[in-house]
Amino acid sequence: xxxxVMKFGGTSVADxxxxxxxxxxxxxxxxxxxxxAVVVSAMAGKTNELVDWVRSMPLAxxxxxxxxxxxxxxxxxxxGEQVTSGLLAIALQSIGVDARSWQGWQIPIRTDNxxxxxxxxxxxxxxxxxxxxxxxxxxxxxxxxxxxxxxxATLGRGGSDTSAVAVAAGLAADRCDIYTDVDGVYTTDPRxxxxxxxxxxxxxEEMLEMASLGAKVLQVRSVELAMVHRVxxxxxxxxxxxxxxxxxxxxxxxxTLICDEDEIVEQQVVTGIAYAKDEAQISLRRLADRPGxxxxxxxxxAEANINVDMIVxxxxxxxxxxxxxxxxxxxDVEKAVGVLENVRNGIGxxxxxSETGLVKVSVIGIGMRSHTGVAATAFKALAxxxxxxxxxxxxxxxxxxxxxxxYAELAVRTLHSVYGLDKQ
Amino acid sequence: xxxxVMKFGGTSVADxxxxxxxxxxxxxxxxxxxxxAVVVSAMAGKTNELVDWVRSMPLAxxxxxxxxxxxxxxxxxxxGEQVTSGLLAIALQSIGVDARSWQGWQIPIRTDNxxxxxxxxxxxxxxxxxxxxxxxxxxxxxxxxxxxxxxxATLGRGGSDTSAVAVAAGLAADRCDIYTDVDGVYTTDPRxxxxxxxxxxxxxEEMLEMASLGAKVLQVRSVELAMVHRVxxxxxxxxxxxxxxxxxxxxxxxxTLICDEDEIVEQQVVTGIAYAKDEAQISLRRLADRPGxxxxxxxxxAEANINVDMIVxxxxxxxxxxxxxxxxxxxDVEKAVGVLENVRNGIGxxxxxSETGLVKVSVIGIGMRSHTGVAATAFKALAxxxxxxxxxxxxxxxxxxxxxxxYAELAVRTLHSVYGLDKQ
Numbered sequence: 001x002x003x004x005v006m007k008f009g010g011t012s013v014a015d016x017x018x019x020x021x022x023x024x025x026x027x028x029x030x031x032x033x034x035x036x037a038v039v040v041s042a043m044a045g046k047t048n049e050l051v052d053w054v055r056s057m058p059l060a061x062x063x064x065x066x067x068x069x070x071x072x073x074x075x076x077x078x079x080g081e082q083v084t085s086g087l088l089a090i091a092l093q094s095i096g097v098d099a100r101s102w103q104g105w106q107i108p109i110r111t112d113n114x115x116x117x118x119x120x121x122x123x124x125x126x127x128x129x130x131x132x133x134x135x136x137x138x139x140x141x142x143x144x145x146x147x148x149x150x151x152x153a154t155l156g157r158g159g160s161d162t163s164a165v166a167v168a169a170g171l172a173a174d175r176c177d178i179y180t181d182v183d184g185v186y187t188t189d190p191r192x193x194x195x196x197x198x199x200x201x202x203x204x205e206e207m208l209e210m211a212s213l214g215a216k217v218l219q220v221r222s223v224e225l226a227m228v229h230r231v232x233x234x235x236x237x238x239x240x241x242x243x244x245x246x247x248x249x250x251x252x253x254x255x256t257l258i259c260d261e262d263e264i265v266e267q268q269v270v271t272g273i274a275y276a277k278d279e280a281q282i283s284l285r286r287l288a289d290r291p292g293x294x295x296x297x298x299x300x301x302a303e304a305n306i307n308v309d310m311i312v313x314x315x316x317x318x319x320x321x322x323x324x325x326x327x328x329x330x331x332d333v334e335k336a337v338g339v340l341e342n343v344r345n346g347i348g349x350x351x352x353x354s355e356t357g358l359v360k361v362s363v364i365g366i367g368m369r370s371h372t373g374v375a376a377t378a379f380k381a382l383a384x385x386x387x388x389x390x391x392x393x394x395x396x397x398x399x400x401x402x403x404x405x406x407y408a409e410l411a412v413r414t415l416h417s418v419y420g421l422d423k424q
Numbered sequence: 425x426x427x428x429v430m431k432f433g434g435t436s437v438a439d440x441x442x443x444x445x446x447x448x449x450x451x452x453x454x455x456x457x458x459x460x461a462v463v464v465s466a467m468a469g470k471t472n473e474l475v476d477w478v479r480s481m482p483l484a485x486x487x488x489x490x491x492x493x494x495x496x497x498x499x500x501x502x503x504g505e506q507v508t509s510g511l512l513a514i515a516l517q518s519i520g521v522d523a524r525s526w527q528g529w530q531i532p533i534r535t536d537n538x539x540x541x542x543x544x545x546x547x548x549x550x551x552x553x554x555x556x557x558x559x560x561x562x563x564x565x566x567x568x569x570x571x572x573x574x575x576x577a578t579l580g581r582g583g584s585d586t587s588a589v590a591v592a593a594g595l596a597a598d599r600c601d602i603y604t605d606v607d608g609v610y611t612t613d614p615r616x617x618x619x620x621x622x623x624x625x626x627x628x629e630e631m632l633e634m635a636s637l638g639a640k641v642l643q644v645r646s647v648e649l650a651m652v653h654r655v656x657x658x659x660x661x662x663x664x665x666x667x668x669x670x671x672x673x674x675x676x677x678x679x680t681l682i683c684d685e686d687e688i689v690e691q692q693v694v695t696g697i698a699y700a701k702d703e704a705q706i707s708l709r710r711l712a713d714r715p716g717x718x719x720x721x722x723x724x725x726a727e728a729n730i731n732v733d734m735i736v737x738x739x740x741x742x743x744x745x746x747x748x749x750x751x752x753x754x755x756d757v758e759k760a761v762g763v764l765e766n767v768r769n770g771i772g773x774x775x776x777x778s779e780t781g782l783v784k785v786s787v788i789g790i791g792m793r794s795h796t797g798v799a800a801t802a803f804k805a806l807a808x809x810x811x812x813x814x815x816x817x818x819x820x821x822x823x824x825x826x827x828x829x830x831y832a833e834l835a836v837r838t839l840h841s842v843y844g845l846d847k848q
Contacts, residue, residue: 016477016484023485050507053440057511060440061447063518072517075525076510079503083474086500087481093496094487101499105529106574150530 002174002250003035003132007142007164010044011181012238013084016091023091024242025179026137030097032248035132037171039142039164040088042080047157050077070116071151074144078104078152081141081160089139099137102128104152109145109166111153118153120145120162120225123170132171140167161222169229176231177255178218179238184256185210185217187421188273192412195422199271203261204230206271206364209398213362214276218258226258233258261366269367269374270419273412278330279309279358279402281390282337286350289322296347297324297340304339306332310360310391310402324349325391327402330356358390359408362400363415374419375399381418387411426598426674427459427556431566431588434468435605436662437508440515447515448666449603450561454521456672459556461595463566463588464512466504471581474501494540495575498568502528502576505565505584513563523561526552528576533569533590535577542577544569544586544649547594556595564591585646593653600655601679602642603662608680609634609641611845612697616836619846623695627685628654630695630788633822637786638700642682650682657682685790693791693798694843697836702754703733703782703826705814706761710774713746720771721748721764728763730756734784734815734826748773749815751826754780782814783832786824787839798843799823805842811835 008022029036054073058066085101092099111118128138142160147153168176184198204227211220226233236255309327316322328336368374391402432446453460478497482490509525516523535542552562566584571577592600608622628651635644650657660679733751740746752760792798815826
């Protein structure tokens, strides 16, 4: 017998039939004797509808700006999960499973006051644990909690994954199963490389890099939280028949376990290849090469909430002028150029150049810590395909390479092959 | 300066434009210096959608019966008002009015544990009153509160009127304005009698009879509550231009004031004519005429939640057998006949006869208390039109007459005319 948190996203609860399918997944685990809490998202499309209303409301009144009160946004948007949790509780009761819905404020799931993008501070699992012990399934609204002002706070888009992991930590659950529309974490995006393989296990650290660098399976914050609290997290499909062979194999169901690296016996050097499109590069030409220049550039960009990623500074030719190149999300290019024009006089440079349509391809694996030559292998393989490298950043467990957009798929497939990820 | 509760129903908040229109009504009162709390329903159609989901969910799971947990029903259905209250708060803020939304559990509005049809026990108005004093408008979810089990409870359909009156009582408001899709209470249904006139004032007692006897302007429970707490309640239209002439006349806006009879200076003998369709009549033939028979009939019907209205018992012909006739809602006829068949042997009667398609027409007026001959006038007028009277019940301030359905409109118009209600 184990204590299990099961999380189902918006596409998994998109209509009454799918909610019933979710109920069957839950019943399977209950029937196996496990204590179960479920975390649900809003029905697919519902959150978007509510968000659209919130954004349109000021404009409907003829207000000059579409700005709205984030606390009201939260009260409105949180209603989506409230509906799903109630419907799933009814579905479970209808097939003979004792269940009740819980809203964030009832548990409570306490958050900070950051309405619209709040952080979970604490989950009081005591009453849920007591009822799980009596055989009752808790169906919990994802994506929300209650802030110190006694008002509902939402966690920002995709926050239901984070809710699930926080609930699993709060209940001291043995595992958090994230049911989604894919059946696990792959060595790379199968739409780009059909030879991509599902990973049986991946470490927290690797998954964090995968999520941060473009893999969309899990929200980055949920992986951070799982890593901090060591919550074993399982990614699996909600669309398979709940009673298909193997689905009820608690220790080894189809899917990917995200866990401590100690649990991964046969560690590969490279675990996966991620990529992120829509990167942009900004270059400052003939920049004054003196102390404080970097702060003068990146300080104002940070204040404008622009996320600067890869930074390359050329060696100064004559000791007084240099070129500085860095990447930002393509959607932030115009804003970034505007910020830089404003500080141009204070810093001193000849020109700003920007280029969009770039792609960052990343090689991830905790085995890199103890293996050398991983980066050299990538550079050589890409060079053989004639792919030009614009910038490189590395960490202990990943190498990221900036290239021109049209080469993205070729680069992913090349790297996937050169590190032996194609093989079973 | 006054303290005002304003309530807007589902058709008044059906889309973003109408919510903005509601915001303008609120702003008008705020600008006039009043303290304002607003109670809102769900957007028209939304509650029905949610209720349909709840009712369909057990069937989607293949359950034998469509029965569902009323506590889950409440959690789901209450989300409708949550959305509207947030959107109205944003609309108000966008036109420069300080406002925030309040859900029933936040105030709190305490109810009993009768989930799905709960009764309000108490409204803690202290924090709302404090904030109204600082100029903030409270936008409150109608139709719901929090039950002793710390879960959301709804009041049953149409409960937002009741919420508004309870909030007005809890805040010690000077008046509760019910904005709806009609512009007041009429002497009778204007669709039946175009000469119907809007009443400037009507007493609580009369309004309670009007609502109970078929007028659909206000929910019966809200009128009961207004009467008990002496909440002056104003029925007016939300569809008029908020800034049209007279709308801002606080003491005498267009609409109908429901108030204590002391406030009504020129009291008419008859105030209005109501009617209720879909009445059914059940007759028990040659019933044993002995003590305990009535209890034997009406006890089981009450246990089956069948609302018996008008009862007529013929004088016994031979001292041992009699006929008993009574009315029930047409929708309950089959159930009632079933109940009576079950008790037939214990009671003893020859036959059950039932007839549907009947109508109850009622004449209402507190002036009847001090005027005689009101009933005789009705009987004479109906007889002159050849309308057969099947049953009669009276109270201090009303006469109800059961007639055949096809004569309903003719009877309403005849009575409206004979009591002088056609005249200005």
